[in-house]
Amino acid sequence: MALGAKLTPFGGWEMPLHYPSGTLAEHLACRKSAVAFDVSHLGSVEVRGAEAFERLQQTLTNDLGKIAPGRAQYTHLLNDSGGVEDDIIVWWLEDGSFHVMPNASNTDRVIEAVGGEDITSRRAVIAVQGPHAKSLLAEVFAQAATLGRFRITEALWQGERCVLAGTGYTGEEGVEIAVPVAVAGSLWQSIMAAGVQPAGLGARDTLRLEAGLPLHGHELGPEITPLQADLGWVVSWDKGDFIGRAALAIEKEKGVSRLLRGITTQGRRPPREGAIVSLPGSKGELVVIGVVTSGNYAPSLEHGVALAFLDPTVPLGQKVVVTVRGSALEGTVSSTRFLQAH
Numbered sequence: 001m002a003l004g005a006k007l008t009p010f011g012g013w014e015m016p017l018h019y020p021s022g023t024l025a026e027h028l029a030c031r032k033s034a035v036a037f038d039v040s041h042l043g044s045v046e047v048r049g050a051e052a053f054e055r056l057q058q059t060l061t062n063d064l065g066k067i068a069p070g071r072a073q074y075t076h077l078l079n080d081s082g083g084v085e086d087d088i089i090v091w092w093l094e095d096g097s098f099h100v101m102p103n104a105s106n107t108d109r110v111i112e113a114v115g116g117e118d119i120t121s122r123r124a125v126i127a128v129q130g131p132h133a134k135s136l137l138a139e140v141f142a143q144a145a146t147l148g149r150f151r152i153t154e155a156l157w158q159g160e161r162c163v164l165a166g167t168g169y170t171g172e173e174g175v176e177i178a179v180p181v182a183v184a185g186s187l188w189q190s191i192m193a194a195g196v197q198p199a200g201l202g203a204r205d206t207l208r209l210e211a212g213l214p215l216h217g218h219e220l221g222p223e224i225t226p227l228q229a230d231l232g233w234v235v236s237w238d239k240g241d242f243i244g245r246a247a248l249a250i251e252k253e254k255g256v257s258r259l260l261r262g263i264t265t266q267g268r269r270p271p272r273e274g275a276i277v278s279l280p281g282s283k284g285e286l287v288v289i290g291v292v293t294s295g296n297y298a299p300s301l302e303h304g305v306a307l308a309f310l311d312p313t314v315p316l317g318q319k320v321v322v323t324v325r326g327s328a329l330e331g332t333v334s335s336t337r338f339l340q341a342h
């Protein structure tokens with residue numbers, strides 16, 4: 001509040017939507033320098049003990065055997081139909097415990113599946129993101145300067161144990177910090193003093209969209225499988241059984257009925273969630289081929305972008321019509337990695 005944030009309800013929390021500089025300025029600051037997000041709404045479940053590794057292996061899609069203590073991994077929790085109940089980051093700490101990080105509203109569901117203890121209320125999470133994030137954060141935590149992508153380390157702040165992870169949700173280099181609540185305010189102030197700007201959920205969403213990163217409830221959900229979301233790499237078929245594996249194997253053999261793609265448009269007017277994507281028919285009619293799940297103006301690219309589930313036979317480069325509130329936008333089917341294609 002002292003920084004003038006506009007707050008908004010999100011997942012049962014009051015979260016900063018943007019600060020006085022606005023979403024556009026915060027977005028560009030992340031691409032050019034460094035910003036800090038308060039992402040304390042993300043859940044934290046601690047799973048520890050002799051059976052923790054096997055419990056997670058038998059529940060989640062990715063293979064923890066590919067990493068080791070001191071590393072993080074992106075993974076999915078599926079239902080029996082192969083749909084994504086949640087997408088999750090697992091932090092494997094050096095003491096052998098795991099911090100399972102679900103989305104804001106899914107913590108109880110994840111605990112039901114993997115067990116463990118909800119430690120969300122004990123800590124805040126600050127995400128420092130951008131090309132200068134690690135160098136600026138090194139003024140606060142020396143370890144941040146050399147922390148590799150998806151690496152985990154620990155550090156003390158005012159005598160309290162913090163966990164630092166080389167993870168984020170912007171497409172930029174960065175560090176996410178789990179800090180005990182008692183000293184979270186002073187840590188935030190020190191990060192600001194180091195030259196990092198504050199940013200809100202508005203910029204976090206436009207940044208993740210430019211980077212083609214899925215959002216649960218949009219590109220992922222209980223009726224959406226990892227294969228449909230073009231995230232087959234998060235499924236380890238060789239590690240043994242896990243929840244939803246049988247249904248997913250059937251879909252893999254048959255082929256998906258829809259596939260997540262990118263769409264680019266010209267100008268500042270963007271596609272929006274729920275917009276219909278069509279191809280012109282032989283008689284001039286529009287043939288529906290999909291629907292937009294997320295869309296916005298991309299500040300770094302200076303044009304509109306969208307993620308959409310399309311007929312899987314539609315090729316990259318295909319010209320399409322995106323109908324937004326009754327009016328048409330011309331678009332082009334693309335990779336979801338908008339920044340890399342720029």
